[in-house]
Amino acid sequence: MIEICAVGGYTEIGKNMTAVKIDDHVIIIDMGLHVDNYISFTNDEDLIGISPQQLRKAGVIPDDTVIEKWKDKVALITTTHAHLDHIGAIPFVAPRYHAPLLMTPFAAAVVRAIASDEELKLSNPIEIIQPNSSFSVTNDIKVEFISMTHSIPETNMIAIHTKYGIIIYALDFKLDDNPIIGKKPNYKRLEELGKTGNVLALIVESLRAGEAIKTPSEGVAREMLRDVLLGTQSEGKLIVTTTFSSHLARIKSIVEFGKKLNRKIIFLGRSLAKYTAAGEEVGIIKFSDEVKIIKYGNQVKKFLKKINKSNAGEYLLVVTGHQGEPKATLAKMVGEYNFKFAPEDIIIFSCNIIPSPINEENRRKLETKLSAKGLRIFKDIHVSGHAAREDHRDLINLLQPKNIIPAHGEQQMTSAYASLAKEKGYKLGKTLHMLSNGSFLQLK
Ligand SMILES: [Zn+2]
Numbered sequence: 001m002i003e004i005c006a007v008g009g010y011t012e013i014g015k016n017m018t019a020v021k022i023d024d025h026v027i028i029i030d031m032g033l034h035v036d037n038y039i040s041f042t043n044d045e046d047l048i049g050i051s052p053q054q055l056r057k058a059g060v061i062p063d064d065t066v067i068e069k070w071k072d073k074v075a076l077i078t079t080t081h082a083h084l085d086h087i088g089a090i091p092f093v094a095p096r097y098h099a100p101l102l103m104t105p106f107a108a109a110v111v112r113a114i115a116s117d118e119e120l121k122l123s124n125p126i127e128i129i130q131p132n133s134s135f136s137v138t139n140d141i142k143v144e145f146i147s148m149t150h151s152i153p154e155t156n157m158i159a160i161h162t163k164y165g166i167i168i169y170a171l172d173f174k175l176d177d178n179p180i181i182g183k184k185p186n187y188k189r190l191e192e193l194g195k196t197g198n199v200l201a202l203i204v205e206s207l208r209a210g211e212a213i214k215t216p217s218e219g220v221a222r223e224m225l226r227d228v229l230l231g232t233q234s235e236g237k238l239i240v241t242t243t244f245s246s247h248l249a250r251i252k253s254i255v256e257f258g259k260k261l262n263r264k265i266i267f268l269g270r271s272l273a274k275y276t277a278a279g280e281e282v283g284i285i286k287f288s289d290e291v292k293i294i295k296y297g298n299q300v301k302k303f304l305k306k307i308n309k310s311n312a313g314e315y316l317l318v319v320t321g322h323q324g325e326p327k328a329t330l331a332k333m334v335g336e337y338n339f340k341f342a343p344e345d346i347i348i349f350s351c352n353i354i355p356s357p358i359n360e361e362n363r364r365k366l367e368t369k370l371s372a373k374g375l376r377i378f379k380d381i382h383v384s385g386h387a388a389r390e391d392h393r394d395l396i397n398l399l400q401p402k403n404i405i406p407a408h409g410e411q412q413m414t415s416a417y418a419s420l421a422k423e424k425g426y427k428l429g430k431t432l433h434m435l436s437n438g439s440f441l442q443l444k
Contacts, residue, residue, distance in 0.1 A: 001165050002200065002443040007436035008032065008062030009171075009408045014085045016171055016408055017062035017093075019070060020250060022162045024140055028097070029158060029169050030080065033088030034059055036356050039325075048119050052092045061089035064096070066438040073098065076137050078102040080148075080171060081155035082110040082278075083246065083398065087128045089114040091122055095406035100125045102135055102143065104154040109278035110246075117274075131156050132186055145187045149176035149218075151385025152246045153284045159193060164444045165200030166193060168399060171408045172205045174384070178219030179233045180249035181284060190398040200443055202401035206409030207386045210416030214390040216383040222253040224381045225350060229257040229316075231366070232376075234346055237262065242322040242330050245271035245352035247385075248279045250350055251318060255287060258316035267293045268300045269320030269329040291318075300329055304339050312342060322351040324362030331362070334369040343374035350381045389420055394423055403443060405433045 002022055009016030014034030020027050020317070024155075042050075055061045067074075074097040079087050087103075087414050090111050094101060101124045105109065110128050115122045129135050131147035131154060140163050145156040150172050158169040162389040177184050180311040193199055209216065229239070230418040239261075243250045251272075258265040267276060267287070273295035294300050307315060321328030326335070330347075331341040347370055370377055396404070404426050406417035418432055434442050 002167070004167075004201070004203070004405065004435075004441045004443065005067050006407070006437055006439050006441075007064055008437055009067060009085070009435050010435045011409075011411050011414065012437070013207070013408070013410060015059070015062045016060055016086050016168065017064065017089070018407065020160055020167055021065050021070060021073065022160070022164070024073055025075045025138060025141055026067070026070045027137065027141075027143065027160060028074060028077045028099075030086040030171065031062060031077065031089040031093045032083075032085040033084055035088075036358060038088075039109065047206060052434065055092060062440055063438065064093055074099045076100060076102055076143065078143060078158060079107055080169065081152050082107040083152055083172070086171070087111055087439070088114065091118055091120040095123045097124070101392045102127045102129055104129060104131060104145070104156065104315055105282040106154040106284060109281045110275065113274050125428075126359065131183075132189070133195045136151055141345055144218045146189050147183050149179040149182070149185050150174060151218075151244065151249070153181055153248050157190070165198050166196070168193070168202045168401065169200055170202060170204040170395060171395060172207070172386055172389045173391075175394055176215075176217045178217040180218045180222060181252060182249075187398065190395070194399045197400065199399045199401040201403040202396070202399055203405045203407050204392070204395070204417065205386065206406045206413040206417040208388045209392055209406070209409070211388040212390070213388045215386060215388045218249050218383065221350070221381070221383040225253050225348075226257060228348055228378050228381055229254075230260060230344065232263070234313070236309065236313040237361070238345040239343070239348070240319055240330070240346065241316065241348040241350055242319050244322065244363055245269070245320060246275045248275065248285050251276075251287070252285060254316075254318055254350065255291060255302050259290060261316065263316040264314050265291045265316050265318065266303070267291055267318045268303070269321065270295050272318060273319050285343060290336060291423050297332075303338050304333065304337055308340065309342055312345065321366075323354060323359045324350055324364075324366035326362065331366055334373070341373045341375055344376050346376050346378065348378045352380060352382050352384065380388055389416070392417065392420055393414060393424070396421070403431050403433060405435060405441065407435070
């Protein structure tokens with residue numbers, strides 16, 4: 001029999017974690033952080049010295065006590081990609097289980113860097129898997145990684161092959177034929193699996209299921225950046241860009257246009273240094289020949305003092321702090337570093353505001369301060385990494401799953417997914433299952 005436990009990320013955004021029990025073996029997919037709860041709880045500091053119990057209580061990590069009775073059956077912990085809401089809780093939660101971690105080279109490099117930042121020892125062995133390959137858990141359970149596109153390198157869908165059928169875990173993804181880094185989605189394999197008629201269930205993200213579009217390609221974000229960086233008069237002006245530190249495809253485009261402008265490209269901030277190092281370690285990118293990376297606050301401050309009116313036009317800075325986080329470099333430039341911007345220096349937000357009251361307030365405060373200095377602000381130079389309704393429809397058509405379980409989203413998002421599934425003929429409670437955190441579903 002197959003039983004699925006929705007541990008975290010169901011009817012909320014964050015701390016994704018799902019457990020799939022196949023007879024006597026349990027596979028856990030994702031152990032994520034709740035990023036908003038994390039920020040409120042820690043005020044953006046590290047979590048050093050805080051116990052998993054405290055973090056669970058504060059809703060920062062998933063409440064895995066709901067699968068306590070399965071604890072000794074856990075055979076594998078795996079993850080689809082290296083975003084914090086999928087892997088950030090691994091150093092806190094995984095050591096409770098005597099099971100190996102299965103992840104791609106990039107995700108493994110990021111998990112090791114997080115554990116080292118938090119001064120935690122990761123006792124679980126790490127098994128490395130390449131996209132488009134498989135790992136045998138037992139003689140009749142196999143985990144397959146299917147190459148996918150999103151907003152971070154080496155994203156996969158996970159197919160768990162069992163004697164009862166195939167379970168597909170699709171958190172997170174978009175269907176992008178021009179991803180800038182990495183391959184296109186492996187449509188062929190998805191279609192093959194669909195054609196077996198044996199996909200028992202699809203567990204799928206819901207974040208943008210309510211948007212009746214196909215999410216534009218990362219190639220579109222690259223053209224938006226080209227427009228702003230190469231098509232705006234910027235001579236003599238400082239250019240400051242900010243984006244998601246883990247979005248190496250986006251950063252690659254920024255670096256390439258920065259080179260076209262003959263600017264010295266400087267990365268400022270710890271998380272940019274962390275993801276760049278992980279990407280270089282596994283050979284996805286090679287920025288360090290072209291870019292100077294300054295990691296720590298005191299060195300950042302020292303470097304910024306060197307930039308002034310006479311040399312500002314030589315630089316393109318990539319900085320942390322796209323959501324206006326008070327402890328990140330961009331907020332500090334207008335705060336404690338008291339950086340001397342000149343009027344009409346350029347600030348590019350290559351991101352959206354992730355909707356939450358904290359982010360909206362932080363960004364509002366930051367933009368007010370930037371505007372007061374007479375800067376030119378370019379916002380929303382961005383496309384999402386998440387599937388919208390028409391991508392979701394394609395995925396259902398490719399896989400033809402017997403059951404659908406919407407995950408990773410607040411209620412209005414999972415409901416939007418449900419309305420698409422109903423349109424496709426799925427029946428609530430029979431083949432369409434709405435789970436909440438801590439609930440269980442038996443499939444066969
Ligand atoms: Zn993600």
